[in-house]
Amino acid sequence: xxxxxxxxxxxxxxxxxxxxxxxxxxxxxxxxxxxxxxxxxxxxxxxxxxxxxxxxxxxxxxxxxxxxxxxxxxxxxxxxxxxxxxxxxxxxxxxxxxxxxxxxxxxxxxxxxxxxxxxxxxxxxxxxxxxxxxxxxxxxxxxxxxxxxxxxxxxxxxxxxxxxxxxxxxxxxxxxxxxxxxxxxxxxxxxxxxxxxxxxxxxxxxxxxxxxxxxxxxxxxxxxxxxxxxxxxxxxxxxxxxxxxxxxxxxxxxxxxxxxxxxxxxxxxxxxxxxxxxxxxxxxxxxxxxxxxxxxxxxxxxxxxxxxxxxxxxxxxxxxxxxxxxxxxxxxxxxxxxxxxxxxxxxxxxxxx
Numbered sequence: 081x082x083x084x085x086x087x088x089x090x091x092x093x094x095x096x097x098x099x100x101x102x103x104x105x106x107x108x109x110x111x112x113x114x115x116x117x118x119x120x121x122x123x124x125x126x127x128x129x130x131x132x133x134x135x136x137x138x139x140x141x142x143x144x145x146x147x148x149x150x151x152x153x154x155x156x157x158x159x160x161x162x163x164x165x166x167x168x169x170x171x172x173x174x175x176x177x178x179x180x181x182x183x184x185x186x187x188x189x190x191x192x193x194x195x196x197x198x199x200x201x202x203x204x205x206x207x208x209x210x211x212x213x214x215x216x217x218x219x220x221x222x223x224x225x226x227x228x229x230x231x232x233x234x235x236x237x238x239x240x241x242x243x244x245x246x247x248x249x250x251x252x253x254x255x256x257x258x259x260x261x262x263x264x265x266x267x268x269x270x271x272x273x274x275x276x277x278x279x280x281x282x283x284x285x286x287x288x289x290x291x292x293x294x295x296x297x298x299x300x301x302x303x304x305x306x307x308x309x310x311x312x313x314x315x316x317x318x319x320x321x322x323x324x325x326x327x328x329x330x331x332x333x334x335x336x337x338x339x340x341x342x343x344x345x346x347x348x349x350x351x352x353x354x355x356x357x358x359x360x361x362x363x364x365x366x367x368x369x370x371x372x373x374x375x376x377x378x379x380x381x382x383x384x385x386x387x388x389x390x391x392x393x394x395x396x397x398x399x400x401x402x403x404x405x406x407x408x409x410x411x412x413x414x415x416x417x418x419x420x421x422x423x424x425x426x427x428x429x430x431x432x433x
Contacts, residue, residue, distance in 0.1 A: 164384075165209065165384050165387045166387060167386060167387050167390045169198060169387070170209075170384075170387035170388065170390045170391035170394070171390050171391060171394045172194070172394075173191060173194050173195065173209070173213065173391055173394075174213055174216065174390065174391035174392065174393065174394030174395040174398070175394045175395070175398045176190050176191060176194055177190075177191055177210075177213035177214070177216070177217060177391075177394075177395045177398075177399070178213075178216065178217055178220070178394060178395040178396065178397065178398025178399035178400075178401075178402055179398050179399075179402050180402075181214070181217040181220075181333070181395075181399055181402065182217070182220075182333055182355075182399065182402045182403040182405075182406045183333075183402055183405075183406055183418065184288065184292055184331040184333050184334025184337070184406075184415065184418050185285070185288065185331055185334070185418055185421060185422055185425070186284065186285060186288055186325075186328065186329050186330060186331040186332075186334070186422075187213075187214070187217070187331075187332075188210060188275070188327075188328040188329070189281045189284055189285055189288075189328045189329035189330070189331075190425075191210050191213065191275075191328075192210075192274075192275040192276065192278070192281050192328045192329075193278060193281055193425075193429055195209075195275075196276060196278050197278075208369060208372075209388065209391065210275075211365055211366055211369035212366075212369070212388050212391060212392055213391050213392065213395040214362050214365065214366060214395075215362070215366040215370075215392060215395075216391075216392045216393070216394070216395030216396035216399060217362070217395055217396070217399035217402075217403075218358070218359065218362045218363055218366060219396050219399075220396055220399035220400045220402075220403055221355050221356075221358055221359060221362075221403065222359065223400065224355075224400070224403050224404070224407075225352075225355060225356060228352070228356060229359070231245045232245055232248070232249050232252075232356075235249050244307050244308060244309060247308075247309050248309035248353075248356070251309045251310050251311075251312065251314075251315040251353070252315070252353075252356055252357050252359075252360060253360070254312055254315045254316060254319065255310075255315040255316065255318050255319035255322065255353075255357045256319060256322075256357055256360040256361060256364075257316075257319060258316070258319040258320050258322065258323045259319070259322060259323060259326075259360075259361055259364075261323055262323065262326045267326075271326050271327060271328070274327060274328050275328050278429050278432070279429065279430050280328075280329070281328050281329040281429055282329070282425070282426045282427070282428070282429025282430035282431075283329070283426065283430065284327055284328060284329020284330050284426075285329045285422045285425055285426030285429065286422065286423065286426040286427075286430075287329070287330060288329065288330055288331045288334050288335070288422050289418075289419045289422035289423050289426065291331075291334055291335055291338050292331075292334050292338065292415045292418055292419050292422070293415075293419045294338070295334075295337070295338030295341050295342060295415075296338075296341070296413055296415040296416075298413070305346045305347075305348040305349055306349070309349075309353065310340070310343070310345060310349070310353055313343075314340070314343040314344065314345065315353075317339055317342075317343050318336050318339045318340055318343065318353065318354070318357070319357070320339075321335045321336055321338070321339035322335065322336050322339075322357065322361060329426075332354075332358065332361070333354055333355070333358070333406070334418075336350075336353075336354040336357065336358075337350045337351055337354045337410065340353055340354060347410050347411060347413065348410075348411065350410075351406075351407060351410045355403070
């Protein structure tokens with residue numbers, strides 16, 4: 081009897097142009113796994129529906145946090161500088177760093193504005209504190225992309241074997257070469273001096289808004305993704321875009337993802353490559369600063385260890401949430417909210433100085 085029903089269902093399926101799917105069969109080709117790919121699957125409603133709603137909530141919450149944190153910093157600013165870096169200030173700045181490092185709104189620009197509006201003494205925080213906060217978000221990238229990091233480390237064991245991971249690592253190194261320009265003393269001095277120039281940071285935020293508006297046009301970067309890394313030419317062009325992001329107010333994630341889309345990468349590959357090369361860029365800057373801190377400690381100079389540690393922890397925790405939220409939004413191509421936010425923040429910075 082069961083066999084008869086089965087034949088009847090198959091006949092009905094042929095009549096309507098469909099056939100039943102055999103048990104265990106897959107209806108779509110396998111796709112590379114990863115945070116952004118899971119977000120894309122959720123868009124179609126076929127998989128991870130809860131993650132889709134969670135991504136929307138996280139994205140909205142991060143925008144609110146970034147706006148409120150920046151507003152509270154501005155409102156609490158004193159009339160003159162010289163305030164010490166307290167634990168509360170460190171946690172607040174760490175949360176701002178964590179929320180804005182991955183969101184394409186420039187973490188360095190927001191930290192510069194926060195420290196200026198809070199009136200924090202540059203000697204107690206400034207550029208060195210910024211690097212420590214960047215170390216927190218660096219750990220967040222390593223955690224979210226831990227599978228990729230594990231594969232890249234595996235390349236060191238078999239360096240001559242031609243694999244997509246080996247090519248990806250070589251492209252990452254190639255994209256990082258232009259950052260050597262930032263090591264030139266004159267360029268480094270320019271970056272450090274610009275961190276205290278609120279109006280210049282505001283102009284840079286407006287530039288970031290223009291980059292995002294141009295890059296995330298409807299339809300761009302919606303092609304099918306692959307495991308293949310960018311070409312050598314694409315990697316160099318993305319690396320050049322990353323150089324401009326050393327300026328406070330120019331978003332590193334925003335400029336590199338935008339460059340990836342401009343050279344023909346799809347959104348998942350552009351975001352993935354952007355955050356993987358940040359491991360080299362931010363990791364190198366962090367290592368350099370840690371060596372300087374150790375040298376200062378040996379010479380008798382000290383830093384505020386507890387506030388620095390508190391800021392690092394806040395940056396790490398908020399950064400993990402921020403990166404997850406951004407990966408979802410990049411998959412959806414929804415950057416208009418960030419463009420509006422950057423225009424508002426940049427205009428305020430230029431107006432109030």
